[in-house]
Amino acid sequence: MPHRQTVGLALLAALVLLVAVDLAASYPLNPFQAPAPIALGSGAGPAGAHCAAPPR
Amino acid sequence: MLLTRTSLVFLALGIAALLALFVGLRMALLFLIGVGFGLTLEGLRFGFAGPWRAMIQHRDGRGIVAQLLAIGLTAAVALPLLASAPGELMGAHAPIGVAMIAGAFVFGAGMVVVMGCGSGTLVNAGSGNALGLLALIFFIAGAFLGTLHLAWWTELASLPVVTLPGLLGGVGALAATLVALAAVGAVVLARAAPGSRLPQPRLFLAAALLTGLAILNLVVAGQPWGVTYGLGLWGAKAATAAGADLSQTAFWAAPGNAERLYSSILTDVTSLTNLGLIAGAFIAARWRRVMDPPPAKPAMRLAVGIAIAALAMGYASRLAFGCNVGAFFSGIATGSLHGWAWFVAAFAGALLGVRILAWLQAGPRARAGLQVSQ
Numbered sequence: 001m002p003h004r005q006t007v008g009l010a011l012l013a014a015l016v017l018l019v020a021v022d023l024a025a026s027y028p029l030n031p032f033q034a035p036a037p038i039a040l041g042s043g044a045g046p047a048g049a050h051c052a053a054p055p056r
Numbered sequence: 057m058l059l060t061r062t063s064l065v066f067l068a069l070g071i072a073a074l075l076a077l078f079v080g081l082r083m084a085l086l087f088l089i090g091v092g093f094g095l096t097l098e099g100l101r102f103g104f105a106g107p108w109r110a111m112i113q114h115r116d117g118r119g120i121v122a123q124l125l126a127i128g129l130t131a132a133v134a135l136p137l138l139a140s141a142p143g144e145l146m147g148a149h150a151p152i153g154v155a156m157i158a159g160a161f162v163f164g165a166g167m168v169v170v171m172g173c174g175s176g177t178l179v180n181a182g183s184g185n186a187l188g189l190l191a192l193i194f195f196i197a198g199a200f201l202g203t204l205h206l207a208w209w210t211e212l213a214s215l216p217v218v219t220l221p222g223l224l225g226g227v228g229a230l231a232a233t234l235v236a237l238a239a240v241g242a243v244v245l246a247r248a249a250p251g252s253r254l255p256q257p258r259l260f261l262a263a264a265l266l267t268g269l270a271i272l273n274l275v276v277a278g279q280p281w282g283v284t285y286g287l288g289l290w291g292a293k294a295a296t297a298a299g300a301d302l303s304q305t306a307f308w309a310a311p312g313n314a315e316r317l318y319s320s321i322l323t324d325v326t327s328l329t330n331l332g333l334i335a336g337a338f339i340a341a342r343w344r345r346v347m348d349p350p351p352a353k354p355a356m357r358l359a360v361g362i363a364i365a366a367l368a369m370g371y372a373s374r375l376a377f378g379c380n381v382g383a384f385f386s387g388i389a390t391g392s393l394h395g396w397a398w399f400v401a402a403f404a405g406a407l408l409g410v411r412i413l414a415w416l417q418a419g420p421r422a423r424a425g426l427q428v429s430q
Contacts, residue, residue, distance in 0.1 A: 004184030008338045011181050011189055015331060019321065022293055026320040034080025039144055039278030040137070046278030048325035049316050051285040051373065051382040052148035052392065054210060 064339045071335075079322045085276045086325060090332020091339070092269045093281070097179045099340035102262035104380040105167040105176050108406045109413075110252075112168075117248030121241055122259035123385075128237045129267040130389040131230060134274055138390060139226040147390030148280045150377030152397045153214030159375030160383065160398040164405025166369035167380065169413050170195075170362050174283040174379030177366065178330055182337030190359060191366035192287075198370020199284055200291025203313075207306035209375050220391040229391045236396070237388070270389065277325045280386035283333075284373040286326030291370075292317055361416040365409075376402075 023029070036042035068091050076084035096102060107119020138145050150156065167173040170191045172180045177195050180188025220229035245253050255263070273281045292302055296317065302308035308317050321327040373379040376398055378387060384402065387395025 004186075004341070006184070007186050007189055008182060008184035008341065011184075011192075011334065012338060015334065018290065018293070019331075021297060022321050025297065027318055029078050029320055029322065031078055031080050035082050037081035037085065038276055039082070040141055040275045042144060042278075044278075045143055046146045048277055048279050049285050049289075049312055050146075050148060050279050050326070051282045051288075051378040052150040052280075052387060052394070053285075053312075054150070054377075 061339065061343050064342060068332075068335055068339065075322065075328075079320075082276060083322060083328055086273070086328040087332040089269055089272050089276065090329035091336035092265070092272075092332075093175070093329065094179060094182060094333040094336020094338070095340045096262050096265045096269065096336075097175060097333070097340075098183050098337040099343060100258045100262035100265070102259060102266065103176050103179075104173040104384070105171060105406075108164075108403065109168050109171075109410060111244065111248070112407060112410050114252070115247060115249040116252040117244040118252055118255040118259060120244050121253070122255040122263045124237045124241045124244070125255070125260070126263035126266045126270075127385055127389050128234055129263065130270045130385070131233045131237075131391070133267070133271050134280070134389050135221065135226060135230045135233070135391055137271070137274065139221065144278055145274060146279050147219065147392060148282065148378060148382055148386035148395070149217050149219050149390065149392040150383070150387070150394045151210075151214045151217045152394045153210065154212045155209035155375045156214070156377055156394060157397055157401045159209075159372040159377075160401035161405035161408075162372035163369050163376055163379060164402030165409035165412060166365040166372065166405075167402075168406045168409030169365035169416065170369060171413075174287075174369075174373060174381050175333065176380075177369075178283065178333045179337040182334035183341035184338070187359065187362055191362050194363045194366035195370040195373075196287045196291045196294075198367040198372075199288035199374055200295060200370070201367075202371040202374025203288045203292065203307040204305055206374050218393040220393065233388065233391060240399075270385070273329065274390075279325060280382070280390050281329065282326045282378060282382035282386060283330060284326075284370075284379050284382055286321070286324060286328075286330040287370065288374060289316055289321065289324060289327060293321065357418075358416050361412070365412075 039046060072084040072088050075087055110116035111120050138147050172188060172191060177188060177191050181192040220232055224232055270281050292308060296302060307313055316324050377383055377394060383395055383398040387398060
């Protein structure tokens, strides 16, 4: 069995790789179109996806 | 030293700063909230699956009482918040149905076998547990497969979405939620063995911290804390990268999900809190130095059982409209009746899960592999 620290680091490295590959394949990031920092008081409805929400 | 606690904290803050610059301040805040979840869950050893198993096997109710306390505290703030800003905040509201109940039952059984729930699987993997990492991989695969069949399952017998605020109004919903949680707590206290009733101080602290973080999640994201959606999305991303065309599937063709599929996971709420949670668990594990003991080699029988259970858990979590976080914690705390149905069905499943785990643990080599944090 690998050492716990090795496993943890391997997972973090895999997640970095996932994010990098995903960034290359996804729509470009645009911080100027980012939602308001705080949803409460923003006047906008929640736009995120949640596991409790049916497909929409 | 690259992995000192201070350098890891600064690394997390650095990632948040990059997110703020290139994605947006909300996403940076959500990552940090996720780090807080990971630090709390791993650092204070607050779990969901472990306490359920402890109650069933050893009549130790301390962990469940702490869970109920956290949910009640969160509800006391979340329900008034949701009532005050219905256009900006949403609850974890889902319909009760045959597939939902069956999914919760399977999830409850699976989370005992895996020795980690939705959040617990992330924590176990992040803290360096090899079986936790194995479980996470299969959980992701299961959650993705669940999205492919979700439309079919949800067409089975299902009620409309029922919420306590809709039935009883804001004050009545909060009162009913707190009374119901207190009633469950009373049952747990009555069934628990003497000396295993009141939570330890660390669990009280963890419940308070989780409440604060869950409220922050709601206020910042506009939606409650969730885990499963992000994991299914990661599976869909991997499938797409491998050449799969998901545009013809009902779930991923839906506009909201298609947008998530083709946008970076750095813009997805649950992905960010999941990433933060894993990072926070890693930091806390380094902090507690639990990574130092050499791990035991688990039996193949146990590893295969955990992989199958994690796959089933991931799949079932989609049918159940969430896991212990999205359905149980956030569902109940935001007044969804499906959260209560999930709790009952999942606990029944956990009773079965304990028996399955005992079978998998048969043999000395298997028992040696049970060094997990949840």
